[in-house]
Amino acid sequence: xxxxxxxxxxxxxxxxxxxxxxxxxxxxxxxxxxxxxxxxxxxxxxxxxxxxxxxxxxxxxxxxxxxxxxxxxxxxxxxxxxxxxxxxxxxxxxxxxxxxxxxxxxxxxxxxxxxxxxxxxxxxxxxxxxxxxxxxxxxxxxxxxxxxxxxxxxxxxxxxxxxxxxxxxxxxxxxxxxxxxxxxxxxxxxxxxxxxxxxxxxxxxxxxxxxxxxxxxxxxxxxxxxxxxxxxxxxxxxxxxxxxxxxxxxxxxxxxxxxxxxxxxxxxxxxxxxxxxxxxxxxxxxxxxxxxxxxxxxxxxxxxxxxxxxxxxxxxxxxxxxxxxxxxxxxxxxxxxxxxxxxxxxxxxxxxxxxxxxxxxxxxxxxxxxxxxxxxxxxxxxxxxxxxxxxxxxxxxxxxxxxxxxxxxxxxxxxxxx
Amino acid sequence: xxxxxxxxxxxxxxxxxxxxxxxxxxxxxxxxxxxxxxxxxxxxxxxxxxxxxxxxxxxxxxxxxxxxxxxxxxxxxxxxxxxxxxx
Numbered sequence: 001x002x003x004x005x006x007x008x009x010x011x012x013x014x015x016x017x018x019x020x021x022x023x024x025x026x027x028x029x030x031x032x033x034x035x036x037x038x039x040x041x042x043x044x045x046x047x048x049x050x051x052x053x054x055x056x057x058x059x060x061x062x063x064x065x066x067x068x069x070x071x072x073x074x075x076x077x078x079x080x081x082x083x084x085x086x087x088x089x090x091x092x093x094x095x096x097x098x099x100x101x102x103x104x105x106x107x108x109x110x111x112x113x114x115x116x117x118x119x120x121x122x123x124x125x126x127x128x129x130x131x132x133x134x135x136x137x138x139x140x141x142x143x144x145x146x147x148x149x150x151x152x153x154x155x156x157x158x159x160x161x162x163x164x165x166x167x168x169x170x171x172x173x174x175x176x177x178x179x180x181x182x183x184x185x186x187x188x189x190x191x192x193x194x195x196x197x198x199x200x201x202x203x204x205x206x207x208x209x210x211x212x213x214x215x216x217x218x219x220x221x222x223x224x225x226x227x228x229x230x231x232x233x234x235x236x237x238x239x240x241x242x243x244x245x246x247x248x249x250x251x252x253x254x255x256x257x258x259x260x261x262x263x264x265x266x267x268x269x270x271x272x273x274x275x276x277x278x279x280x281x282x283x284x285x286x287x288x289x290x291x292x293x294x295x296x297x298x299x300x301x302x303x304x305x306x307x308x309x310x311x312x313x314x315x316x317x318x319x320x321x322x323x324x325x326x327x328x329x330x331x332x333x334x335x336x337x338x339x340x341x342x343x344x345x346x347x348x349x350x351x352x353x354x355x356x357x358x359x360x361x362x363x364x365x366x367x368x369x370x371x372x373x374x375x376x377x378x379x380x381x382x383x384x385x386x387x388x389x390x391x392x393x394x395x396x397x398x399x400x401x402x403x404x405x406x407x408x409x410x411x412x413x414x415x416x417x418x
Numbered sequence: 419x420x421x422x423x424x425x426x427x428x429x430x431x432x433x434x435x436x437x438x439x440x441x442x443x444x445x446x447x448x449x450x451x452x453x454x455x456x457x458x459x460x461x462x463x464x465x466x467x468x469x470x471x472x473x474x475x476x477x478x479x480x481x482x483x484x485x486x487x488x489x490x491x492x493x494x495x496x497x498x499x500x501x502x503x504x505x
Binding site for chain 2: 240242243246251252253254255256300301302303304305309311344400401413414
């Protein structure tokens with residue numbers, strides 16, 4: 001793999017930029033691998049990358065049903081942050097955020113990580129108390145959090161509706177300055193290129209159709225391109241975790257739901273940070289191209305359709321317009337949906353399964369993008385040592401039956417109540 | 419908008435309905451711990467047809483059982499659901 005640099009670009013200027021090579025190979029699947037990763041999304045590719053780079057395990061295949069970047073890694077709202085209240089979550093997401101900070105250099109691929117600040121608005125005294133509590137919980141773990149007054153918020157985001165007639169009056173906010181956005185496609189491509197450079201086989205248009213069992217052990221996978229034997233099989237299938245696990249006879253504490261996002265036409269800079277709120281569920285940021293990116297609630301009923309219902313989209317847009325009335329003048333360019341695996345406490349599931357040789361990394365609900373490097377690093381560590389890393393131990397699959405959920409929102413066991 | 423045939427009101431907009439849970443996830447009051455854990459947390463989550471409990475919350479308020487495809491969203495049937503239908 002040739003290294004991308006300003007010098008190589010300059011050199012290319014003299015030969016018509018004819019030096020460019022495909023960023024990764026398109027190999028035929030071998031009959032056997034040490035590790036087979038099901039799912040070529042961000043998490044699967046990151047896992048393969050760190051397995052090869054950090055642990056020297058390079059006989060790895062990433063098997064993708066569609067194409068790289070076509071799933072949730074290309075369908076999210078690109079938000080990166082680690083502002084969580086519960087320690088297992090903030091520790092995990094902070095680990096991930098620290099990887100984000102050096103990711104472009106590490107991958108030699110510009111993921112356009114932009115720590116522009118993750119701003120959570122408070123609309124009442126109760127909101128501000130909750131934000132202060134969350135900020136304190138973060139601060140004691142050494143994570144940056146700053147409580148802002150209404151006047152301070154006004155300086156950062158002047159386009160918000162600060163009037164006293166506002167539907168959601170703004171009392172203040174909590175900001176994590178190190179949070180922000182990244183370019184999601186580049187994350188997928190960067191990890192794919194990185195993993196490939198260490199010899200990982202990325203096999204696209206190859207659907208896993210079954211698990212090959214040897215007693216209680218998963219010894220390989222049946223795919224649309226033949227059987228592939230594996231020492232370890234790792235599920236990184238996001239919204240499809242449930243029915244992939246079902247191939248090994250497992251039922252997961254997961255329901256797959258549709259999550260939508262949408263983007264307006266491009267405009268000059270008007271939203272500086274990632275705007276979220278403590279009371280509503282809508283998140284707004286401005287892409288580097290200028291489009292205002294919206295996201296909201298999932299559709300709250302199970303679906304694998306990758307298309308959302310207009311009602312949910314309207315709700316997200318209504319909330320966005322109430323916060324930033326000027327957005328009403330913009331036209332929506334595109335909307336899309338992804339299938340998210342909603343876990344029953346809102347936290348991810350990483351670790352072993354009741355089947356030997358089968359590991360799972362899923363249940364990301366609608367917060368998987370920011371976890372991509374951290375999830376990949378820690379899952380790779382767990383696979384390499386055949387033991388869950390200490391940071392992901394609280395996210396084991398059996399935590400539900402043990403009565404130890406990691407319930408950030410305190411909303412109980414049903415994903416549609418979240 | 420998608421229409422759901424409520425057993426009492428006929429076809430109504432889907433926005434009037436709330437999805438509650440799958441039909442197999444109702445925990446019987448006398449369930450053993452293993453059965454309760456399975457009912458609460460183990461989901462087939464099929465990429466296909468599943469039976470689900472919905473409620474016409476913003477309409478007549480009645481509960482119903484819907485057999486529905488989770489990919490195409492096509493509804494196979496809707497049945498009224500009352501206390502006698504619960505385990």
